Amino acid sequence: MAVQIDKRASHNQSRQVHPAVAEKLTDPQWAWAAYQPDAQQPWNLTQAGHLFRRAAFGAGWDQLQQALSDGPQRAVDKLLRPQVDLAVFNRAYDGYEASAAGSIDGLRAWWLRRIIQTPHPLLEKMTLFWHSHFATNSLKVKNPRLMLRHVQLLRSQALNSFRDMLQAISRDPAVLICLGADANRKAQPNESFVRPLMEFFTLSPGHYTEKDVREAARAFTGWFALRGRLRYIPREHDGNIKEILGESGNFAGDDVVRIVLEQPATARTIVCKLYRWLICETEEPDAMLIAPLVESFAKDYDILKLAETMLRSNLFFSPAAYRRRIKCPVEFALGIVKALEGVVSTTQLAQDLAGLGQNLYHPPTVKGWTGGRHWINSATLVGRYNLALALLRGSGPYADKLNPWAVAKRHGCSTLKSTMPFLFDLFLQSSHDPDVYETVLKTAQAPAGIGSDDPDGVLRRFAHLVVTLPEFHLA
């Protein structure tokens, strides 16, 4: 194995958007065509790392190398449709979660562990996406079993049909309780579900009226969540004509879901949001650019197909997407864990991630985690620094589960000199400026403190310096 920092490549391959590319960025035909490596955008470690940061939670060295030899389209295939028996894995974890469902802390820990161990990381990445989208908060639901079922629902549809997912969400007791829509009487139509349904889950503001909300609430009358169970009480249903988004009829809840899905605004909301999650969050996508995706998604609401188009695309592998997203705390921490091929205590990790602003099962409001630059302030950055330190120090609450030196040796490094560039590539995938590498190298080695000959200690410090670089916070 020859690991080398290729300075020439870093110099030549400036990551600024080339004028010719900039022009193409607004051209939907080019943007969504499948990426074919060429001299300008070759398939290399940088691109492979980018793919695993977005479609997974980072990768180990073997995965990166495998992707390099597979080429981009095959690497994307494997992330979209892994050739493994996923059912066995998920059944096992469903069992662990069911036995931990007495407490939400247990559920948080098992979910993180599932993310670390899963053979299908994209599924978990999308489950996390939908968790933030529907933003059901355990503090309101106060029933871990309902929360467990809610996240299982999200997982079962995360890469399937948005239509089926929305239908199931409209009948999920956890969602109804969280939103205060657990009783919807004929005499007092409850808008607490249909309002966020229209405002955040589907249409977005400006695409419906107050009257639509009121009428849709009437269509949902009769539905209750009583003692954690969904109930339909026919005599509480308002059987009169309702007028919703230009259609009128004796509608029930399912009709509301059908009607909002018929609106192009719904497809646009989801495409825009997924664009931020998978491609780029620095600017809103141009309406023309995403038009083909919106049109296609509106036809079948096939999430896998939408994600597939995005992940295979020229745009995804272009400089316009590169490091154009800030990692959420889960991505930050698991980026370290996945690279170093260990399994750490996820009970502790869930708690530390909550401190950084991402408390799984507890999105702050019905809008989910806003994320982006909001993840970062001087306190959360110090928190990330200290979490990385705790993960890498080899003792303390995370014990000695992550060991950079051991990982490097496993992949053929035998000296400090060869290991440092290896770790740099492992964490940042060559996407660095040479000066930055030199400076990190100097900082890690310079003050010959106690045990500076001890590669284990030096490499832990080196790894810590790398994962606290500004670049590492970008997905």
Add this chain to the structure above:
Amino acid sequence: MSYTRRDFLKATLGASTLLSFTHAAPNFLVRSLMAGEPQSDDRDTVLVVVQLSGGNDGLNTVVPYGDDEYARNRPTLRLPTKDLHKIDSLMGFHPRMGAFMRLYEEGYLSIVQGVGYPNSDRSHEGAMRIWHNANPDQPNRQTGWLGRAVDSVWNPNKTNAPAVFVGPIAQPFALNAENVVVPSIRSPRDLTTGQMPGYPKNKSQPKHAAKLPRADKGNPLLGFLQHCTLNACANSQRIKAATKASTNTTEYPSFQLAATFRTVAQLIRADVGIRIFFTEFGGGGIGGFDNHANQLGNHCALLHQLSESVAAFVHDLKRDKLLDRALLMTFSEFGRTVRENGRRGTGHGAAAPIFLAGGKLKSGLIGAHPSLTDLDNGALKFHIDFRRIYATVLDRWLGFESRTVLGRQFELLDILNV
């Protein structure tokens, strides 16, 4: 203000600390270290909220001893007139609140009487929710008033944490924000960078690599993260220096609450841009102030701890000429019933007094004491809506727009000397 933050930094951190930065660091980093990030309106005022969990018995805190109804309603809980610290011919502080009496006389403490809201909620959870989200008409609102406050002033160029919760319990809902991440800490250490074992101090800081120019100049996020990393390192250094400088010089009583205030004082001193501190006393949820039986002894201890801790905090800030920048405000989810309940305790009530402490207060006793006979379901009626105090604190003290935070403009109170 004649005494600037920079003067203060020089005084506390000592010239040598700053000089050592100037030698090693390039100019723009030194600038950011010296000046901090620019505040949008140049205000550096700080709000410290103290939540008294459980429902504090206002009647036995600031006692209307001059009203016969007080003694009549409190056969076993009434406090002897001779032991009270008398404010005037009607009111007096609880006997164990001598420290508050002194602060009051020095002009560093105000009492706002009869604070509450219409249709008082008598359940802990419901009432606390109302105080936290500041919107009794919309109890389902998903953000707290201080969460909305920090969201309202967020801008991508300011990367200091605008608010923190200091305490061991779960973060109170008042700080729940839609966008901003508000950290919960127990000590200043939670806001400073730790150290890899066996590694020389401060050498593993990421700042050296963070400040180098990057090739990807078109990426706004990379520049943002570089800036934030440098600012986080600088803030961490300041907090370390401020903690070190103050550890030996300041006297705080050995209460948990006093330790919390010491942390707050250290962070104010570090001047890292935190404008809002939220602290809690009583244990969260149904806390220590919820005395349905045998109230006297427990309540007495709590009030003693509260007044001694606040006084230590005030004097600490005053010594460093920081008191003019700080405003402390207490609140509790409700007061107690006027009549004691037959078990030497009291039930859940309504209006109660709020304390303000700081260097810029206008007057001592604000508003009239509510009547002890004209009651709201056995408890005192309010005559100052708590949101008027919130609005005053937001508009006049923090310089945030209260209308954005509270949904409408409440009439401000003339209680601050600003």
